[in-house]
Amino acid sequence: MSTLAPIGIFDSGYGGLTVFRSIADKLPDYNYIYLGDNARSPYGDHSFETIYKYTLECVEWLFNQGCPLVILACNTASAKALRTIQQKDLPAKHPGKRVLGVIRPTAEVINNFTESKEVGVMGTRGTINSKSYLLEINKFFPDLKVYQQSCPMWVPLIENNEHLQPGADFFINEYCNELLKQSDEIDCILLACTHYPLLMPKLKAFLPDHINILTQGEIVANSLADYLQRHPEIETTLGKGGQKVFYTSGDTTVFDGHASIFFGEELKSSRM
Template sequence: MNSNHSPIGIFDSGFGGLTVFKEIETLLPQYDYLYLGDNARAPYGSRSFETVYQYTWQSMQWFFEMGCPLVIVACNTASAKALRNIQQLDLPHTVDPTRRILGVIRPTTEVLGQYTQSGKVGILGTIGTVKSDSYPIEMEKYWPEVEVFQQACPLWVSLIENDEHESEVADYFVRKYLEQLFAQESEIDTLLLGCTHYPLLMPKLKKHVPAHVKLVSQGEIVAKSLVDYLARHPELESRLSRGETRRFCTTDNPGDFGKQAQIFLGREIEASGVHL
């Protein structure tokens, strides 16, 4: 690997992290980026904590081998189930402990309380993210006065990745999970899309939630947080290469990945296959 090529790594279990990459690329186009989707082992949402940890740590080591000083874990499930252990237990013992791994949950919870007037926030996520209780735990740190209600939406990722997110079937499952969430608390006025796939369901969500309810997706929040983070850590920012290159990799079929990426990025891309 060219020692002068030090891209920002962006990781997801599949395609969803592309919605975060899109927002980061918009705000910070000057850097090089390396994206990895672990599609061969996706979805992560229903897997055990130990399995998600193993998969995520393997992927982080791959990014380090590829020269990334900084990796964004743009996957809520991996952020919830693996990130803290990797940051605290694994990263300090690597060859270069000055590398950094950031997730999507902390930057989201730091600002989420600003959106609510009722003090009641709903989290829509995968089974794994909901079971981890990462959002309620983090919200308690920053917004202890805000009540958090969670709803797992296990079929949404499959609908999106099978290009069914604009279908009537999607309407049914969007309505179903929303009804289950609002049955917990009718005064929820802010909904976080706690999975990076879910922004593709925004038209359906707007159709089925009350007009006063705010819908919050993470891409822009994470991108703005990264801008701030790099400004506060010039020693890390100076290590990032600025060639405006973008490389996309997947652990599954690269041809299929490139075509499917169009749903998330709005453009078709070329991808490379990798083995972890």
Template sequence: MHKPGPIGVFDSGYGGLTVMKELVKELPQYDYIYLGDNARAPYGTRSFDTVYHYTLECVQHLFDMGCRLVVLACNTASAKALRSIQQNDLPRIDADRRVLGVIRPTTEIVGEYTKSRQVGVMGTAGTIASESYPIEIEKFFPDITVYQQACPMWVPLVENNEWNDQGADYFVRKYIGQLLSRSPEIDTIVLGCTHYPLLINKIKRFVPEGMTILSQGSIVAHSLSDYLQRHPEMEAVCSKGGQRTFYTTDAPEGFDRQASIFFEAPVASKHLAL
């Protein structure tokens, strides 16, 4: 029997904290370790190979800290690295460990929300280029047409604390307009980046009334809860002490200030040297 360890939560930077916040809310009894690779962020514009190697390195660090289950709370990492890690690396590292992503839980349920069967996906350039959302949605709902929109300025706006400024309105309106110009029948938009929940109030201002906006945090939390119920062998190796530990590959002082905004609670992180 493996010794229980915390649930690992990985992101290239801060965005994954919007997911971890919901994980803690839904499953507060578990221990969590968050690792943000801020020193090498953003991942959204990097190549598939670079994202894969960076993600695998960070996952290995979480494994070394005792995590037997890791959630990639990053759409770019989920799109560009998850499959390779699951298929090629886990059998070599430890077949009893698990790495989960954020794209599949979202695509599994999107069909429950759209009536027109036309869905928009907004994400980083890397996530959009991967075609992960159209591919996964078609597996579950082949009748849905997916329209994608890269939003290259949204993450910088959030990371620089400018999401509430009037200047952000231009870029929020611009990308939503570009997406909706492709089809007036889109009735559901997936926010395919974990940074985007901080822009949710502005996004709602520039979409038609009645539009459904799907944010990933609560979706991933519900999915993980279900996963642990269906896999008691994994649930048994997740330690339960309600501890939250934070690591960043960059300076902890700067990370803590920004992270507390995403996590909506004080954060005291430690530095991890890669």
């Protein structure tokens, strides 16, 4: 696999496939390996130490498949593991490799989507409790007011394919209301979990029309394209051919059955 030099895409489960879809659409010529750690998902309620351990194991597995660059297409992993991997593990063990996340690219552009300068962030408990978005957005736009809301029921609803059923309405409406109670000036809501784009039909029904609902796929894809332009030392190591290979740490039949909902096409995975 090393001769293919694929880009690695990692997520704790299925949600990263929504980001992968946008990346593959934006940069179709590159080779990719997707890894979903479904056997140990969801990551949202795990400790920092556990998420760091799991994420590093999966990143190093992708390195061993020949990936010089890995994208953490998972907000929880980006919030709780990315910085340590970048600052500690890469210099010590993998100095020629790179690992990028999804939080910084989003924080860099969120100001473009708000007029009131008040934005909401909806994510898993792990992402929200890490305060990573508060810190990153404040670095770029200290004048923005950021309000957060954890949505612990949304990922289970999506992964059980219940998210568009009437039974999901209570939890979708509840979390939206809890966020909007914090300020009536919020005009942009970031979906800080890669599962949440699948809720878009419901969210548009429950949220006021003037609120921009921001998903991460296109933002991350544009950021990656820019990164590769600015870093030819990485870009030139990448193979091209448009190959997409999928792996899961869980059951491949279960993964394949759910993954098409997120990726938008049928796929066949292998066990890592």
